[in-house]
Amino acid sequence: MFFSDRPMDALFLETIEQAAQVGTKEEVYTLLQGMVAAYGLKNAAYMVVNLPHRNHLDPQIYVTYSMEWVDHYKKRNFVRCDPVLLQGFGSILPVDWGDFDLSKRPVRSLFGESREFGVGRQGITLPVRGRFGEQALLTITSDDADPEWNRKKILYMRDFQVIAYHIHRMVLRVENISEQQIHLAPREIDCLKWTAMGKTVQEVAQILGVGHRTARFYLELARHKLDAVNITHAVAKAVSLNIISGGM
Amino acid sequence: MIYLVNGADAGQYRQWMDEMHVIRAKVFRDRLGWDVEVEDDRERDRFDAANPLYLLSVDGRGRVQGSLRLLPTTGPNMLRDVFPSLLEPGDMVESATIWESSRFSLDPDRAAEVTSRKLNRVTTELLCGIVEVGLMVGLSFVVSVFDARMVRIFRAAQCPADMIGTPRKIGKAMTYAGLFDISEAAWNAIAAAGGIGDRVISRDSDAPAQAA
Numbered sequence: 001m002f003f004s005d006r007p008m009d010a011l012f013l014e015t016i017e018q019a020a021q022v023g024t025k026e027e028v029y030t031l032l033q034g035m036v037a038a039y040g041l042k043n044a045a046y047m048v049v050n051l052p053h054r055n056h057l058d059p060q061i062y063v064t065y066s067m068e069w070v071d072h073y074k075k076r077n078f079v080r081c082d083p084v085l086l087q088g089f090g091s092i093l094p095v096d097w098g099d100f101d102l103s104k105r106p107v108r109s110l111f112g113e114s115r116e117f118g119v120g121r122q123g124i125t126l127p128v129r130g131r132f133g134e135q136a137l138l139t140i141t142s143d144d145a146d147p148e149w150n151r152k153k154i155l156y157m158r159d160f161q162v163i164a165y166h167i168h169r170m171v172l173r174v175e176n177i178s179e180q181q182i183h184l185a186p187r188e189i190d191c192l193k194w195t196a197m198g199k200t201v202q203e204v205a206q207i208l209g210v211g212h213r214t215a216r217f218y219l220e221l222a223r224h225k226l227d228a229v230n231i232t233h234a235v236a237k238a239v240s241l242n243i244i245s246g247g248m
Numbered sequence: 249m250i251y252l253v254n255g256a257d258a259g260q261y262r263q264w265m266d267e268m269h270v271i272r273a274k275v276f277r278d279r280l281g282w283d284v285e286v287e288d289d290r291e292r293d294r295f296d297a298a299n300p301l302y303l304l305s306v307d308g309r310g311r312v313q314g315s316l317r318l319l320p321t322t323g324p325n326m327l328r329d330v331f332p333s334l335l336e337p338g339d340m341v342e343s344a345t346i347w348e349s350s351r352f353s354l355d356p357d358r359a360a361e362v363t364s365r366k367l368n369r370v371t372t373e374l375l376c377g378i379v380e381v382g383l384m385v386g387l388s389f390v391v392s393v394f395d396a397r398m399v400r401i402f403r404a405a406q407c408p409a410d411m412i413g414t415p416r417k418i419g420k421a422m423t424y425a426g427l428f429d430i431s432e433a434a435w436n437a438i439a440a441a442g443g444i445g446d447r448v449i450s451r452d453s454d455a456p457a458q459a460a
């Protein structure tokens with residue numbers, strides 16, 4: 001059960017596809033709210049630091065939390081003890097809020113008060129490392145009870161690993177941080193071309209004289225560059241961008 | 249057992265991290281002749297400052313016997329920033345589902361002789377550890393830069409790498425960029441070849457005491 005062969009559910013595909021269309025800051029909030037509703041989450045929060053040409057002490061933040069909570073968080077200066085930030089920015093693995101050490105009083109206060117403000121009982125935070133050295137965190141929270149959440153969490157950690165990066169790219173676009181033009185390498189174009197002609201990965205590999213793993217790898221790189229949700233979507237995008245021709 | 253250590257938490261694992269940097273100096277400077285920065289017999293580079301995830305293979309007495317580190321390919325990584333010459337012109341590896349493994353090293357003074365027939369336990373643990381982390385976070389591939397000696401080891405471990413790009417001589421060693429599959433099947437194959445029956449990553453938050 002690995003990424004490219006995993007039946008990806010419609011929600012996941014929709015979320016990524018919608019993220020690719022977002023063009024304004026307002027639409028970022030709309031997307032996060034839509035994602036929260038569609039997944040039955042409580043909240044979503046995105047934060048990025050170290051963007052190029054920005055003061056890194058001035059993070060960009062998009063959250064679905066209430067304004068009251070954001071104000072309260074600032075007033076209480078929770079940023080100093082918030083383990084979500086401390087662990088999230090120091091890790092590349094997803095951070096599970098259930099693993100936090102609540103023995104220290106400020107941390108206990110933070111999570112106690114966050115519940116009163118409806119932040120969510122459960123949460124995971126997905127770290128993103130970006131091309132310009134920037135770092136971002138996508139948090140999703142839920143009010144699910146433990147058994148239910150523990151089941152979903154495993155899937156969420158994998159799906160939101162990818163979604164987090166698409167949301168990050170969406171924010172870079174909205175913040176006018178230049179994304180490089182899509183430039184596919186010759187091997188990636190070859191793989192897409194043959195895929196567009198209906199060849200399976202095995203066949204593409206045979207035609208190009210590479211291992212099937214390598215063929216899948218180049219398709220994955222192309223998928224990423226095209227900001228596509230899967231290989232079919234990548235082919236469609238490559239055709240619409242005239243990177244490969246549709247009819248051959 | 250494999251322990252996961254975030255770069256940011258290195259201070260809590262000072263002894264293990266120190267042992268890791270010593271082993272890396274022995275492997276990359278002394279044995280491979282790479283032009284790495286060694287200070288006080290400890291090898292460190294700028295990617296250690298980029299908060300990587302370390303996989304440490306620790307023996308029953310709390311000693312590090314081998315390690316590697318993982319970095320996402322979406323951020324700073326060695327293939328992009330140090331070894332782009334190993335890739336075909338225009339190729340760039342960047343995806344949220346592809347991470348990079350680097351500084352794969354076994355303590356040369358302690359590791360049993362690794363031949364294609366006899367596989368080192370530490371190697372198997374580290375490779376299984378990569379796949380376990382990958383499955384946990386939903387990776388599709390892990391890419392890595394390694395020397396010819398490692399190619400044989402990977403093959404013996406039933407963890408064959410597909411080469412991407414063009415091998416080049418770096419230091420004393422022929423150097424390759426390669427990719428590894430992340431899948432249950434990949435884990436099973438490596439585990440079977442190395443005689444491993446259970447997950448190698450420690451779930452135990454109470455790590456054994458670091459050796460003094």
